[in-house]
Amino acid sequence: MKIVVLGGDGYCGWATALYLSGRGQTVAIVDNLIRRQWDRDLGVETLTPIRTLAERVAVWNRSAANPIEVFEGDVTDYGFLSSMFREFRPEALVHFAEQRSAPYSMIDREHAVFTQSNNVLGTLNVLFAIKEFQPECHLVKLGTMGEYGTPNIDIEEGYIEIEHNGRKDTLPFPKQPGSFYHLTKVHDSHNISFACRIWGLRATDLNQGVVYGTVTDETARDEAFVNRFDYDEIFGTVLNRFCVQAAVGFPLTVYGKGGQTRGYLDIRDTVRCVELACLNPAAKGECRVYNQFTEQFSVLDLAHLVQAAGRKLGIEVAVQHLPDPRVEAEQHYYNAKHAKLADLGLQPHLLSESLLDSLMNIAVRYRDRIDQSLFLPRVNWRQPVNRRQPKEEMATAGAAK
Amino acid sequence: MKIVVLGGDGYCGWATALYLSGRGQTVAIVDNLIRRQWDRDLGVETLTPIRTLAERVAVWNRSAANPIEVFEGDVTDYGFLSSMFREFRPEALVHFAEQRSAPYSMIDREHAVFTQSNNVLGTLNVLFAIKEFQPECHLVKLGTMGEYGTPNIDIEEGYIEIEHNGRKDTLPFPKQPGSFYHLTKVHDSHNISFACRIWGLRATDLNQGVVYGTVTDETARDEAFVNRFDYDEIFGTVLNRFCVQAAVGFPLTVYGKGGQTRGYLDIRDTVRCVELACLNPAAKGECRVYNQFTEQFSVLDLAHLVQAAGRKLGIEVAVQHLPDPRVEAEQHYYNAKHAKLADLGLQPHLLSESLLDSLMNIAVRYRDRIDQSLFLPRVNWRQPVNRRQPKEEMATAGAAK
Numbered sequence: 029m030k031i032v033v034l035g036g037d038g039y040c041g042w043a044t045a046l047y048l049s050g051r052g053q054t055v056a057i058v059d060n061l062i063r064r065q066w067d068r069d070l071g072v073e074t075l076t077p078i079r080t081l082a083e084r085v086a087v088w089n090r091s092a093a094n095p096i097e098v099f100e101g102d103v104t105d106y107g108f109l110s111s112m113f114r115e116f117r118p119e120a121l122v123h124f125a126e127q128r129s130a131p132y133s134m135i136d137r138e139h140a141v142f143t144q145s146n147n148v149l150g151t152l153n154v155l156f157a158i159k160e161f162q163p164e165c166h167l168v169k170l171g172t173m174g175e176y177g178t179p180n181i182d183i184e185e186g187y188i189e190i191e192h193n194g195r196k197d198t199l200p201f202p203k204q205p206g207s208f209y210h211l212t213k214v215h216d217s218h219n220i221s222f223a224c225r226i227w228g229l230r231a232t233d234l235n236q237g238v239v240y241g242t243v244t245d246e247t248a249r250d251e252a253f254v255n256r257f258d259y260d261e262i263f264g265t266v267l268n269r270f271c272v273q274a275a276v277g278f279p280l281t282v283y284g285k286g287g288q289t290r291g292y293l294d295i296r297d298t299v300r301c302v303e304l305a306c307l308n309p310a311a312k313g314e315c316r317v318y319n320q321f322t323e324q325f326s327v328l329d330l331a332h333l334v335q336a337a338g339r340k341l342g343i344e345v346a347v348q349h350l351p352d353p354r355v356e357a358e359q360h361y362y363n364a365k366h367a368k369l370a371d372l373g374l375q376p377h378l379l380s381e382s383l384l385d386s387l388m389n390i391a392v393r394y395r396d397r398i399d400q401s402l403f404l405p406r407v408n409w410r411q412p413v414n415r416r417q418p419k420e421e422m423a424t425a426g427a428a429k
Numbered sequence: 430m431k432i433v434v435l436g437g438d439g440y441c442g443w444a445t446a447l448y449l450s451g452r453g454q455t456v457a458i459v460d461n462l463i464r465r466q467w468d469r470d471l472g473v474e475t476l477t478p479i480r481t482l483a484e485r486v487a488v489w490n491r492s493a494a495n496p497i498e499v500f501e502g503d504v505t506d507y508g509f510l511s512s513m514f515r516e517f518r519p520e521a522l523v524h525f526a527e528q529r530s531a532p533y534s535m536i537d538r539e540h541a542v543f544t545q546s547n548n549v550l551g552t553l554n555v556l557f558a559i560k561e562f563q564p565e566c567h568l569v570k571l572g573t574m575g576e577y578g579t580p581n582i583d584i585e586e587g588y589i590e591i592e593h594n595g596r597k598d599t600l601p602f603p604k605q606p607g608s609f610y611h612l613t614k615v616h617d618s619h620n621i622s623f624a625c626r627i628w629g630l631r632a633t634d635l636n637q638g639v640v641y642g643t644v645t646d647e648t649a650r651d652e653a654f655v656n657r658f659d660y661d662e663i664f665g666t667v668l669n670r671f672c673v674q675a676a677v678g679f680p681l682t683v684y685g686k687g688g689q690t691r692g693y694l695d696i697r698d699t700v701r702c703v704e705l706a707c708l709n710p711a712a713k714g715e716c717r718v719y720n721q722f723t724e725q726f727s728v729l730d731l732a733h734l735v736q737a738a739g740r741k742l743g744i745e746v747a748v749q750h751l752p753d754p755r756v757e758a759e760q761h762y763y764n765a766k767h768a769k770l771a772d773l774g775l776q777p778h779l780l781s782e783s784l785l786d787s788l789m790n791i792a793v794r795y796r797d798r799i800d801q802s803l804f805l806p807r808v809n810w811r812q813p814v815n816r817r818q819p820k821e822e823m824a825t826a827g828a829a830k
Contacts, residue, residue, distance in 0.1 A: 106538065137507065137557040141550055148549065148616070149542055152609075156538040156813070180598035181591060190582060190591055190603070195762070197581035202591070202600035203619065208553075211623060215549070215616040218604065222612060226756040226810050355627040361596070409627050412557070 031306055032056045032116055034103055034154070035124030037081045038063050039256050040170070040239060040298050044122060045096060046088065046246035046253060047299035048306070054094045056116045057085065058125065060102040066132070072263070072402050074256035075272060075394045076242060087252035103150040106157070113161035120166045120306045123154060126212065130174070130354075131262045131407040133209035140208040140412070147212035148219070155223040166309040167231040168302060169220060171213045173291045173321060173364060175235060177204030178357050183364035186217075186233065186317020201317075206356055207409070217317075224315040231314070232305040236298065237291030237321025240267040240379070241386040244296050255295075257390060260402035266327060267292065267379075267387065269403065270334040274345045275391035276398050280335070283405070284352030286328030287359035291321030291366065294377040294386070304372040319366040322376035337383045341392065353405040432707055433457045433517055435504055435555070436525030438482045439464050440657050441571070441640060441699050445523060446497060447489065447647035447654060448700035449707070455495045457517045458486065459526065461503040467533070473664070473803050475657035476673060476795045477643060488653035504551040507558070514562035521567045521707045524555060527613065531575070531755075532663045532808040534610035541609040541813070548613035549620070556624040567710040568632040569703060570621060572614045574692045574722060574765060576636060578605030579758050584765035587634065587718020602718075607757055608810070618718075625716040632715070633706040637699065638692030638722025641668040641780070642787040645697050656696075658791060661803035667728060668693065668780075668788065670804065671735040675746045676792035677799050681736070684806070685753030687729030688760035692722025692767065695778040695787065705773040720767040723777035738784045742793065754806040 031048055035041040036057030049055040059081060067073055078084070081098065089095035097116065101108035103125050126147040127133065133143040151169070158165045176183045179202070188201045200221065203214045213235075220231050242257040258264040259272035270280045293301075301320045310316045325333075331347045338345045352358060370376075391398075432449050436442040437458030450456040460482060468474055479485070482499065490496035498517065502509035504526050527548040528534065534544040552570070559566045577584045580603070589602045601622065604615045614636075624630050643658040659665040660673035671681045694702075702721045711717045726734075732748045739746045753759060771777075792799075 137554070140557070141553055144553060144620075145546060145550055149546060152542055152545060153538070156541070159813070179600055181593040181596045181600075188591070188593065188603075190589070192582040192589065195582045199580055199582075199603035200605065202589075202603055204601065205619065205623065208620075208623070211616075211619050214619055215612075218606065218612050218615055219545075219609075222606065222609070412560070 029119050029306060030054045030117060031120045031122060032058055032112070032118040033122045033124065034058045035126065037061055038124055039258065040295065041124040043244045043247060043255050043295050044124070044299045044302050047244060048303060049088070049092055049094065049096050050246045051303060052093065056097040056099060056118070058099045058101065058103065058112060060100065070260070070262055072260040073399070075259055075391065075397055076254045076257045078254055078256050079252050084252050087250055103153055104146060106153050109153050109157045110161065113157050117162060118165050120168055120309065121154065121158065122168045122302055122306070123151065124170050125150060127209065129263050130207035130209045133207050134407050134409055134412060136412045143209050144212050148215045151216045152219060155219065155229065158229055159223070159227050163227070163229065166306065167220065167229060168305045169216065169231060169233050171217055171233045171235040172210060173235050173237045173319060174210040175203045175205050175214045175217065176201060176364070177206055178360040178362055179204065180361050183319070185319045185365050185368055186235070206354065221315040224313050228313040230310040230312055231316070232310050233315065233317045234301060234305060234320045235317060237293050238265050238267065239293060239295050239298055240265060241295045241382055242390055243386045244299055261405045261407065267330050270330060271387040271391040272398055273403060274334050274338040274343055274388065275395050276400060277343060277345060278400055278403060279346040279348035280331045281403055282327050282331050282347055282349050283354060284349065285358040286331065286349065287326050288356060289324055289326040289360065289362035291319065291324055291364055292379065293321045294382050296377050297322055297374065300374060301369050304369060304374060308372055318368045319364055320369060321366055323379060324362060324364065333379065333383060337388050340384065341388060350405065353408045355409045430520050430707060431455045431518060432521045432523060433459055433513070433519040434523045434525065435459045436527065438462060439525055440659065441696065442525040444645045444648060444656050444696050445525070445700045445703050448645060449704060450489070450493055450495065450497050451647045452704060453494065457498040457500060457519070458482070459500045459502065459504065459513060461501065471663055473661040474800070476660055476792065476798055477655045477658045479655055479657050480653050485653050488651060504554055505547060507554050510554055510558045511562065514558050518563060519566050521569060521710065522555065522559065523569045523703055523707070524552065525571050526551060528610065530664050531608035531610045532806070534608050535808050535810055535813060537813045544610050545613050549616045552617045553620060556620065556630065559630055560624070560628050564628070564630065567707065568621065568630065569706045570617065570632060570634050572618055572634045572636040573611060574636050574638045574720060575611040576604045576606050576615045576618065577602060577765070578607060579761040579763055580605065581762050584720070586720045586766050586769055587636070607755065622716040625714055629714040631711040631713055632717070633711050634716065634718045635702060635706060635721045636718060638694050639666050639668065640694060640696050640699055641666060642696045642783055643791055644787045645700055662806045662808065668731050671731060672788040672792040673799055674804060675735050675739040675744055675789065676796050677801060678744060678746060679801055679804060680747040680749035681732045682804055683728055683732050683748055683750050684755060685750065686759040687732060687750065688727050689757060690725055690727040690761065690763035692720065692725055692765055693780065694722045695780070695783050697778050698723055698775065701775060702770050705770060705775060709773055719769045720765055721770060722767055724780060725763060725765065734780065734784060738789050741785065742789060751806065754809045756810045
């Protein structure tokens, strides 16, 4: 199958592109390399030393059955997107090409506007390009479990049957996203669902939980394939950050009470879920929603698991409760369904098995590259800065809170 | 009260600005005059001859207790918006400054992207400006009943209590919007609700039905105040278009079966609803939703009412069923609640009373200005054109269907 991975130079995108290529698919990567630029702008760096896209793809292609093709460009540029469609003619399009950090979108007005503009208009372009050039192409779009927020009822997979005043309908599950970034995924979901309805496109919206880990079978094959591992407050997901903090004996930074519960998954399950979606395409006009995670944890659960794992490695690490820089419930009901990918054949990697191997050992191996100044939250949901501030000023603003 | 009306040169905006000014409020109009440009771009014109914004405001200000101030500029320009806030310091902000036509947003990719970018990013700017300059300012935002679509259950005012698997929560009412324009209103609703939650802003989201009529007490005072009356397929709302068609004996253009049922209101009720919202501001952190319409009709109901009204004026008019250019249910359940504005004191103008006075007579009076080539739908939901086409070509595309 010809699969294009938009955002194939990013954390999930790179692992996915290699996995699909390794499994015999004909893969193209589309990326504008902006994720690397954001690191430079924010003065942060992945823990793991990653190669340039050109380098890592060149090394992969030396031994690949089907070489990975690279289209460097921006999906918000319709001319570029059109030529990629005309040339590659994808049968499935996996869309990771969005700004995916909640704190990044909350830095200030410019970052909020950029995030919404980039994500929403980029996805609109994707929909129009599929309609224009490859109406049968299956869109596999990365959404987020964060679209749902934390309602006081069970979270279903995208839709819910509602009985009201004696009548019934199955309707989109109500959304309560928690950042300008999460909002873009909700906007996208509505736009995609509409495009499927009016044009008969096929889409799978993968509402993904928080991803952890960096190693997949493919990225482990060669030093050149090493994937990024973010631990800074902007792009670092919580479990990755905790492991890095533990590796240098820095107290784990729990926001508020730590009762915030979310769905989590190993990056090895991310790549498999995307493959399952591609191999089992949505029907014409169908907009499916799968909740893509394998286990639920509270932030405090994770802190305790990392403490225990640290102890096994002889590292004692404390837990530090910081005032929550986000506006969110710190204790709440949470029960999200996630049966549909399992029904398609997903065999989860559980955290208990991967915590030491795929997380703690990576953090320890690259300990010398850890910059502790990146641990503390500087972006505050309640008080966006109204212009781009230097790192130091933002740090002060966070501390003064 | 100091009230700024964004989009105050438009159909609803102009009537609202005059009404609020006439009722003793201190009003400023913000507008970039783009609505007039769209008419020129599309080769269409309002039935009623309207004056320039400068002229109509100058005449109004001759006899106004508080002159209306005008800020000419674009809300997507944050610098401009900031200076307006610093200078005028609004206590309420009425936001009509969006591209508000569903067919316009469905012309092609460029119009879809423009509509989403303009509406969503403009409203983001408004939220950030309120937060930065006037955190107590009450946002009165025009949404649309079209956000809800046509679910098979009763439509509530913004929120619905859901009982699911033995637990309960009150959640945002699920949305199923029917065009790239309607989608922007859903995106806005989510963004606004989030801003209220994290920053404690106050907002009222007025989910307005289809507006009809052009005369209000204030616009009737002087020929200089005449409001626009759109009847073309892009900006004309259905009832206005039917009246104009009747005036020239053109068969009323019903899309599909005509069972499409929506909420409707007289423009005199639009202005009163906005006033009621301003006089009764939302609480800090509250995002209220009011369904703003007074009566429900199907399209066929309206066609028959216009036929009957025509007969009274000695005009015989036929009803013509065209293939529906939109993707929508042509027969469906529809029962939408609209109690909250009535509870605040709204006394509706019913269609039975206004049809002849405020609609048919206007259409007949300006009969000589009617361009019949604007009646037939050229924009097709199923087949967007992929570049901007001249009017003739679009007409052909529509007819070929």
